[in-house]
Amino acid sequence: MGLRLRLRLPHHKSSPRTPSYLLLCVLALSFFSFTALLLYKVDDFIAQTKTLAGHNLEPTPWHIFPRKSFSEGTKHSQAYRILQCSYFSCPYNAVVQPKSLQSESVSGxxxxxxxxxxxxxxxxxxxxxxxxxxxxxxxxxxxxxxxxxxxxxxxxxxxxxxxxxxxxxxxxxxxxxxxxxxxxxxxxxxxxxxxxxxxxxxxxxxxxxxxxxxxxxxxxxxxxxxxxxxxxWSFWGWSETNLRPWEEEFGDIKQGSRRRSWDNKQPRAYWKGNPDVVSPIRLELMKCNHSRLWGAQIMRQDWAEEAKGGFEQSKLSNQCNHRYKIYAEGYAWSVSLKYILSCGSMTLIISPEYEDFFSRGLLPKENYWPISPTDLCRSIKYAVDWGNANPSQAETIGKRGQGYMESISxxxxxxxxxxxxxxxxxxxxxxxxxxxxxxxxxxxxxxxxxxxxxxxxxxxxxxxxxxxxxxxxxxxDRSRLERLIQQKKKTIENVRYMEMTRTKKSSK
Structure with missing residues (x-):
């Protein structure tokens, strides 16, 4: 019996061993490959998603400026933020037809x-x-x-x-x-x-x-x-310069303008701003910084330094201590016009090349005083001297300018x-x-x-x-606007004539 058993052993076939670990390896490899592909696709998708904050956007080619840097931390946290904000932050609402929407909103x-x-x-x-x-x-x-x-x-x-x-x-x-x-x-x-x-x-x-x-x-x-x-944009605030929404800012400026009576305001023209914005007129204005010679105080604004100091030296409500404030365009038009007019000082507007939506309603000698860009310092000096010789009229012009801005709620x-x-x-x-x-x-x-x-x-x-x-x-009413344009031009020409007449008299 033992011999027969020994003879049978060589002919016995055992079942093959199942390589279960190989299946797990294949599954794991597939999972990691899919994950890598998914992450690649997500990264590629994120790299093409443009955002209101400026992600994946180049500066305008007609006006180059430094690209914005972001502080979201890791690449994955930035990707999560872009996805969350761009695609999952607006609640789904069925589209309402304009007529029904109109009736609901107008009722009441x-x-x-x-x-x-x-x-x-x-x-x-x-x-x-x-x-x-x-x-x-x-x-x-x-x-x-x-x-x-x-x-x-x-x-x-x-x-x-x-x-x-x-x-x-x-x-x-x-x-x-x-x-x-x-x-x-x-x-x-x-x-x-x-x-x-x-x-x-x-x-x-x-x-x-x-x-x-x-x-x-x-x-x-x-x-x-x-x-x-x-x-x-600045009507809703300007975070980079610490400007609040318009009505808050105007209210504080108006309050600041009341701290001194007209008689106690400094009888000079004042400007504070950044001349380094490719603005020839602002560079020319810097030459007028002489209180006795030109009746002007011109100050350079360094926004980087202001940011470090918490903007304490640039509060607009603290800049209404002069009888006259100067507006000078920057690279083009400047948002500063509305804040300057808001002070209630007589605003000296250096003949602007550009206009925003509300400035076209301003009238020379009514709510501002026009300044010539060709003989800038002398023109500023004439405006200051005229205002100091006619304080009641100068104050009225300043108050009208402030009132005009108050009307633009x-x-x-x-x-x-x-x-x-x-x-x-x-x-x-x-x-x-x-x-x-x-x-x-x-x-x-x-x-x-x-x-x-x-x-x-x-x-x-x-x-x-x-x-x-x-x-x-x-x-x-096009004819009405044309008459207004001509009226403004005529008033500005009259002011220029007044300046020239004084210059001729003083040169004799």
Whole structure:
């Protein structure tokens, strides 16, 4: 029996061993490969996602500035933030048709409609180039060549298509302003498709674009350009210079202006700002810094140093101690105009090349004093001497300038935006649609990208739905605007004549 057993053993077949570890290795390798591919795709997706904060955006090629650096920490934390803010921060709401939305929002509104300020008439003038042809898709397409971003409003929702970065936080605060407009007048803002640039100088030259003008919105314009002026970002705050929302800032400036009576204010002209912004007029102004010779105190503003010191030396409410304050344009127009006028000092405006949406309502010798750029220091000295010889008139001009800025409340700023967008939308010859590359922007998605200081300012400028109707837009009246332009030119010429007459007398 033992022999038979030994003989059978060589012929016994054992079952093969199952390599279970190999299956686990294959699964693990597949998982890690899939994860690596997913991470690569996510990173690639994130690298192509443009944001309101400036991620993956190059500076505008027509005005180069340093790219923004971000402080999100690791690459993965930055990717998470971009994904969260861009795609998961706006709540889903079914699209409401404009008619039903309009009826819901208008119910309960007061019927009284105050008349808009007269400078609102410029809305009609700004949109004249498209009055006959309307605004077509081709117009908007061609405007893209000079745009930093595109704004599309559909049934009360805001979509933004980003092309280039804007310097500092301009884009974020401008978009926030449009969101607040939609909140203030829910259901009333029409569907619209608009191209925006966020840099200083107008770019749509009348001569170059005469045969086919393109509609581009920006913060300023002038007679030689077709750019459409829109309220600038600083009305909602400017985090980089510690400026708060407009009504807060104006209130403090007005209060600061009352600390000294007119007689106790320094009888000199005052300017404090940054001359290093490629501004020939500001560099020339620096030469006028002589209290006895030119009656002027000119001070250089170093914003980097101010930031280190907590902006203690740059509070605008502490800069209303002079009878006269000077406004000088920077690289182009400057947001400083509204703060200078707000002091109640007689504002000396050095003949501006550019105008924003409200400055076209200013009148020389009514609410400011015009200064010649050709003989700058002497012109400033004449204004100071005239004001000191006519203190009551000078004080009145200063108070009127302050009153003018007080009339430009945030209600009027929103009303200007509302009427400009509404009149522009009437010219559109197409139904606006969401661009494929655009993202919806809501308060949540925008605040998600905001840094702490930006968020504080933005939150303070939130609005709630208004019970009041927008002010009533004045009818178009081109001849009236032309008369106003000629009247302003004549007044400025009279002031120049007064200066020249004095110069001739003193030279004899």
């Amino acid at each position: 509104r007061r019927t009284h409609q105050p008349q808009c300020p007269d400078f609102f008439r410029w809305i009609h003038r700004d949109l004249e180039p498209w009055a006959k042809t309307g605004v077509t898709k081709e117009h908007v397409k061609r405007a893209k060549a000079n745009a930093a971003f595109r704004v599309v409003i559909l049934s009360g929702k805001l979509y933004v298509d980003l092309y280039y970065a804007c310097v500092q936080s301009r884009m974020m605060f401008t978009i926030w302003g449009i969101l607040q407009l939609l909140n203030k007048y829910p259901g009333m803002v029409p569907d619209v498709d608009m191209m925006f640039d966020c840099m200083d100088k107008p770019i749509i030259n009348q001569t170059e674009y005469q045969s086919f003008p393109v509609p581009l919105f920006r913060y300023c314009t002038n007679e030689a350009h077709l750019d459409i002026p829109f309220p600038d 945030m209600d009027r700023v929103y009303d200007y935006m509302f009427h400009l967008i509404t009149e522009y939308s009437k010219l559109q010859k197409f139904k606006p649609e969401k661009p494929a590359s655009a993202n919806e922007v809501c308060a949540g998605s925008l605040l998600c990208f905001a840094e702490q200081k930006e968020r504080e300012l933005l939150e303070r400028s939130r609005v709630v739905p208004s019970l009041d109707q927008p002010c009533k837009l004045p009818v178009a």
